[in-house]
Amino acid sequence: MSEGVVTETGVRARTRRAILDAAIETLIKQPSATLADIAAAANVGRTTVHRYFAERSDLIDAISHDALDKVSQSTERARLDDGPAPDALARLCQEYFEHGDVFQLLFTMPELVARPEWTEENDDDRRLLRLVERGHAEGSIDPAMTKEWLLQLLWSLLYTAWELTREKTPKHEALTLCLRSLEKVISVG
DSSP states (O other): OOTTOOOOOHHHHHHHHHHHHHHHHHHHHOTTOOHHHHHHHHTSOHHHHHHHOSSHHHHHHHHHHHHHHHHHHHHHHTTTTSSOHHHHHHHHHHHHHTTHHHHHHHHHOGGGTTSHHHHSOOHHHHHHHHHHHHHHHHTOSOTTSOHHHHHHHHHHHHHHHHHHHHTTOOHHHHHHHHHHHHHHHHOOO
16 A cells, blocks of 8 residues: 555545545535535535545645555556566456546646655556556567556546546546557557
8 A cells, every 4th residue: 555545444534535536526516625615516615625634735645645555556556577468468457447547637637646655667667668668578568668658648548538437438438448449559560
């Protein structure tokens, strides 16, 4: 779990999660939203939000760490070391797709990814880059597609899929298009 994340159980954990989820949803639509706006979206009082997050910056910190945790958990569940590299890359894409709301917020509020916890190269990025290198070595990923290019492309494809779902495209259709596009881009020959 990321540094700075408070481990809670029961009602406190559910309330904290509800506030974080409401904050993500609200901030995607209105990056300048206040804690009062977020409290209203979470159906809790402003004082409740302040009990969990004294200032807006504390809430932003929590969202940042929550996003990093989701990246790490998704990377673990994708089992990047199992099977052919394209299959592992598709699994990772599917795992990341499930967290579209928080990732869209990262695109909406780029200052989140400029934070120290995001600017340091992390193990998840290294694992993804090693996966692409493995795909190059095994001949299952087009060697003309550099690992850095594919990392950026993966995020671009996911962003496009998330935007489609916001425009009312069914999730399964958006994910299918994302995976098919990825497959075509990395295929050899």
